Amino acid sequence: MTRPLPTFLQSDHLSSRTRTALLQRIEQEQGQREHLSPEAFQLLELVCDDILPQAPLLGDVHLNLAVMIDHTLAGPGDGWRFADLPTDLTAWEDGLTSLNLYTQALFQQNYSTLNPEQRGTILDKAFDGSLPDTPSAPFSTAQMALWSGDLRNQIVAAFLAHPIAQEQLGISSNLTGGDEEIQGFSTGSLTKREAFEPKNERHFLELS
């Protein structure tokens, strides 16, 4: 599938440092798993799509958020973690392993074979801490609730950090100014789009 570069990457409202960071992210997304185990990574790919379906937002394009998250897990992190969770990479390995074990306890099958409604049930119960106790799982139900917040945060962060998502959602947050001139946004247009900002290609979806 050909994926043209988002046009805003050529904008003179983008600094070269920001452009470089965004181009590196495009490359990163096309990379390979490096840190998580193959089993955990496969499960993460499924979970990413269940938490955040991309088709309504990107159409035919599908971003490999699992790879982006996998690469982040070896980085410096963001300076904190929940005291009740282990360090990041371990937490993700344990969280994903636990997700499968809780699934087996509840539905007697693996996460990958569940129907969408069952997957939703597991993800919701994990998030609100209401999974039934399953001593074989590395994470307690309380830990699953904490990790579920990290999980969702990483998924939306990876998605919104990608220039293709930014282009499709009409997000201009990186277009704060170029190298020579820091243009910002003109005072008269703070409540509407300026010509250099991407349009909302996927409109404001109807809220149910």
Next chain:
Amino acid sequence: MTQETHNDFSQETADVVVIGTGAGGAPLIARLAMAGRKVVALEAGPSFNARSHTPDEPTAQELYWLHERLSGGGTPQAFGGNNSGTGIGGSLLHYGAFLPRMDPRDYKLYSESGKGVDWPFGAEELQSYVEEVERFIGVSGPAHYPWDESRHYAYPPAAPNRAALKMRQACDNIGLRHADGPLAVVTKDRDQPYFGRREGCVNCGACHQGCRNGAKSGADNTYLPLACAHGAELRAGCMATGFERDSQGRITAVIYIRNGREERQKCKAVVLSAGAVETARLLLNNGLANSSGQVGRNYMTHVSTQVWGVFDEETRPNKGYPSLTISEDMLRPKDADFAGGYLLQSLGMMPLTWAANLVRADGRRGDALSQTLAAYNYSAGIGMHGESLPRDENRVTLSDEKDAFGLPKPRIDHTYGPNEEAMHRHASRLMVKMWESIGAKDIRVISRAAHMIGTCRMGTDAGEAVVNPYGRSFDIDNLWISDHSTFPSSGAANPALTIMALALRTADAMLKVV
């Protein structure tokens, strides 16, 4: 452009070593240097070039304090972007620059309500320092401030974005006064002494990712150039780890790690300006200044609930100064079932920060989450900052885990008490009502805490406080603290202005003895 340091005091005995170069350190460093003191400032982070800051949120994390903290308790606080920074200029590199003054009633909360504690002095004691800071760094604000007619701001207000306009309308609908908030942002070009030209704000919206054109009044473009011009030495990349002391227990040198090697700087006095977590951690790890047992205790935040909604027209939340509209009408609500009060502010936001707050607080997933993200450009919020009472269980301690320096990682326990819960409920009701009044759809409440305050309380009783009302340790007379860790109570205002004012006051006190 000048955080250039010309002096090298590494082979001398400095009059003062300051640990940290943010809001607590920078004004004090400048004040002491101007009075002729040999000052060395140790900064754990690097020296950034402002023009190289980037609005790309993952990359902008370089401005955060990234040495891992463990967050525990019943309402564990999310660290990262909303509190500690790193680099020459400290957290002011990424602060929001919303610069309200602390309300005079907040200094006397215990006298007023029987809850919390009083400060050892009132607002009038800090008034001249507050005004001095505002004058020196450059602050914009309205011509008439509804809650204080005597107040004047040097620069006209920033341009309103959609969120600011929405909040004005909502305030009008339900009968709240509102104004353009005081911002540490210059809205016209400014010639900053010893720094040079700072460009007026261009509405880029990336205050939290680092201001690229100098419009935001940080330490890097105000007090630190002033300090360097008067001979202070700023030493970047230096992580303070310990102290040498003489037989009387006075500190004679600060030990720090630079490029993986331990170095020491001899000194006559030390100021800790490393923030509520790192200041306490340094003292706890070295077993210093804690005869009161209060180091690390009374950790406070601000109740910082947000309410978001979706509108029919585009809001483009990343554009313009993020949180322009303010209301101080809730500083003492008539129907309050809690002590203290809160400020309201409009909220635009950069996309990753916005989404992180959302998904941590809200269980939506699947198509509902996709729909929500699609509505980023139609979203606007209101937020609050409210008093958080000191509680026994809220504190900074040392964990069993070691960091890259071999130091114990700090653990921060944080649990809302009944006062914070009541304030959260009150503010949520009000903000939802405000957003309903202007037709917002998909209104959602996000419970969260922000900022870090307390852990080395100031007071008049050596048995109950770590430092005296000027920031001087009761236990070690050449050790001072200048940051938000000395705040006895949180107040409602964003802490930066009060920290800077206190820093100048502490510097004046030091000049009498150092």
